[in-house]
Amino acid sequence: MQIFKPHVINKEESVISITGLYKSFDDLDVLKGIDFNLYKAENVAVLGKSGSGKSVLIKIIVGLLKPDRGEVVVLGKHVNQLNRKELDDLRLHIGFSFQNSALYDSMNVLQNLTFPLTMNRKNLTKSEANDAAEEILDSVGLKDKLNQMPSDLSGGQRKRIGIARTLILKPQIMLYDEPTSGLDPVTSTEIIELINEVQQKYNTSSIIITHDLTCAKNTSNRIAMLLDGRFLKIGKFDEVFDTDDEQVKGFFNYNFIQ
């Protein structure tokens, strides 16, 4: 297994900076004051129960959802003050891996990969796009699946194709929404390796949403516990779980004792 190598993080250079973030839906308060920095080349795992607003948080970061209050600065840009064109330019630097992969099911694997590329780089020829797609597919180890339809792939393969589809635009930031959920332990391990490979190869900064502590421990420099709409604890894995807080301990016990 490609073990996670803790590397030195420069705390000067933050790529995502969130202050005082609030978000509610109708009567439901989901995020209640999030403050958070993601530094260059850093991987942070966000842990939290399902329904705690983890997906909402990263959707706000890419501008899919609008916050009620608070500032979100990504790569020096205020996400909520951008017009469509500026937002699109910013999004090209952010890779978003969806919880259920969200592959385009009317296209085969190759087309899934070339679609974002040809749509955004108009002067690219078809064969250049295909070459780029094949290269990325090779790096996620699925070169032989080129002509398959997404519906014919397994969950783990879909996840990898989903990650490949975002890598093809060479993002600086990766946002993974539950990359290992619903996968067996072996496939999970493969995805964890892939996340680390991506970090090392492309020098990305990542937020990894998960409730799988193995994944959190093996991919991340820091862990952030999302509880009740706030980050209860942010820090190294051992720091976060060295606590008497029942809710944090509950999380730990669930993962490792059950």
Add this chain to the structure above:
Amino acid sequence: MMNKKVRKYVFSKVLDEYFSGNHKAYRFIALFFKELFKRPFHLREVINQCFEVGLKSLALISLTGFIVGIVFTKQSRPSLEEFGATSWLPSLIGIAIIKALGPLVTALICAGKVGSSIGAELGSMRVTEQIDAMEVSAINPFKYLVVTRVVATTITIPVLALYCSFVALYGSYLNVHAEETSSLISFYQSAFKTINFLDIAISVVKTIVYGFTIGIVGCYKGFNATQGTRGVGKAANQAVVLAMFLIFIEEVIIVQIANWIRYF
């Protein structure tokens, strides 16, 4: 800090939802016209969608048009015979098919076949986050999915309606031909005798409106689908029901306006 929110409605929950729903629909239509003239035009996707629309409904339209032609002729003959006016049969059929039946039959079939499939397709893309995936990879899903489909239905359905009218007239001709000898050419000539340019123009305008309606309703319902897989079925179903409802209303309005123009 307790953050209790008191919900207030302007009228009542139902009325408020009705008006905000309408507002949302108008904004959707306005956005369509705004995006329509902006680059990129995704011409290839428009052509793809035109083929989709055409191929999906061609067989059914051919069959239905043909049968409508035959049945309508068969049913009309006895009434005309009573007055000894069977020679008027082709003209009567021409008027009925070109002005009313062809466009309407086509629109209803396309609302069922094309509208529902657009609703289901976009609905499933919405609930499986494929639309969000486009958005985050800097592709405008409204332009790529909605504008292309609405343009395709608006172009293709008038063509299909014209085709449907000709097939129906052919069906009618076969029936006429079986009873009395008449050539196809002379049949079409007498069918078109009482049809003028205005009639054809109105029929074309009508079908353009139907095509737009079917496309935009299907896209609106699909694009705004919620509630997971259940929402997909709901979107497809509502797309058909609403499109058919609007088509009948538009039919009445357009015929009324056409009559004003005619007697102006």
